[in-house]
Amino acid sequence: MSETREPIVAIRNLSKSYRRGAQLIPVLQDITLDIAAGEFLALMGPSGSGKSTLLNLVAGIDKADAGTITIGGVEITTLSEAALASWRAAHVGFIFQFYNLIPVLTAFENVELPLLLTGLSRRQRREHVETVLSLVGLSDRMDHYPSQLSGGQQQRVAVARAMVTDPDILVADEPTGDLDRVSAGEVLALMERLVSGFGKTIIMVTHDPRAAEQAHRLLHLEKGELTDGAG
Template sequence: MSTPPLVEISHVAKSYRRGVQDVSVLTDITLDIGEGDFIALMGPSGSGKSTLLNLIAGIDRPDSGELRVAGLDITRLGEAALADWRAANIGFIFQFYNLMPVLNAFENVELPLMLTRLTRAERRERVAMVLDMVNMGDRTSHYPSELSGGQQQRVAIARALITDPRLIVADEPTGDLDRTSAAEVLSMLQRLNRELGKTIIMVTHDAHAAGAAKALVHLEKGELIHATDA
């Protein structure tokens, strides 16, 4: 008996209002993503990559179609339920890190745990573990301004991992990094996918970065052109 996909996207469409016009961003997208996949979403600027990622992560809602994650149609959730679902199931990695400048590395990673029932000791143990996992255990008291871009992104990866989410979504995670730092981040994502079995969906315009993924999904003008193995 085959295992159902972790993410099931069925006939999803999305448009945005711009002035007096509705501009179509995604048109009739149907795509399955399996548990443990590492997918790169590619396409030219304006192709709908980030919009699709935001729909999968529950940041935005489609105009039509169904979007199921682990069997749950997240398009039917109310705002509060959707926020709770995101917090428990999605880890976010952004191009510009989105770290809080007034918090040090430890505090930035701990932040998603503040709404949980974990004790302070349990939070500290988990934060120390994930910072060690991304080779930032010796930078826990450093603030973002005291870290390089690559180090900030590793802290952001630790923050994405801290709640042990089933799905990690990464929007241009190497877009602001030099070649060496980008290679380190991509290697780290591959290790998380390989060793921890994390399902990763990564938006990128960089063919080299996309080569780190197991499969490529190409979008153009809001349509799914093709999906291939990397």
């Protein structure tokens, strides 16, 4: 007997606008989307189409004007700011185009940052950090500062930081946008391994067709509306 699984992300009738002076600019219009657990989803579209806005709404960074987002059975659109911040810290990992590493901290210290908000002991934090730095192939670089690492290595540190709290979902905004082709390929292979080997769900915004090819599913955003990437 086949088992029907609830999607880990269920978006229903989601809309978002921004005010520019007296003008209301619609960014997302009535978006409905299901994302399965362990899926690698890519979002493409022209600048201003709402890709990053949708990513920020799913990650709980921004609030929708209308509609609901339910993640892992929690309707995050109803949470208070404090509850949303707590939920986000436990369930979402972030990967950015420009790494967002702190220059004065080592790779180890950058990865450890999200764990400082938890109740883990120093020894437990070290174990978590060493595990994820090993996972991304940087055990021998943990005491290096960002300036001592290549772009690809910095992004792998950022992936380790996103993974260190063992989140359900990774949101990646142009994760290969600042990398050369070889480094981009290494980071994409790592992200695919997080999905296939660790069951993570990844939602990635990208302009790079090669990056999008690595995803299980591709969707396009055009003027705030979703279209199937295969169309």
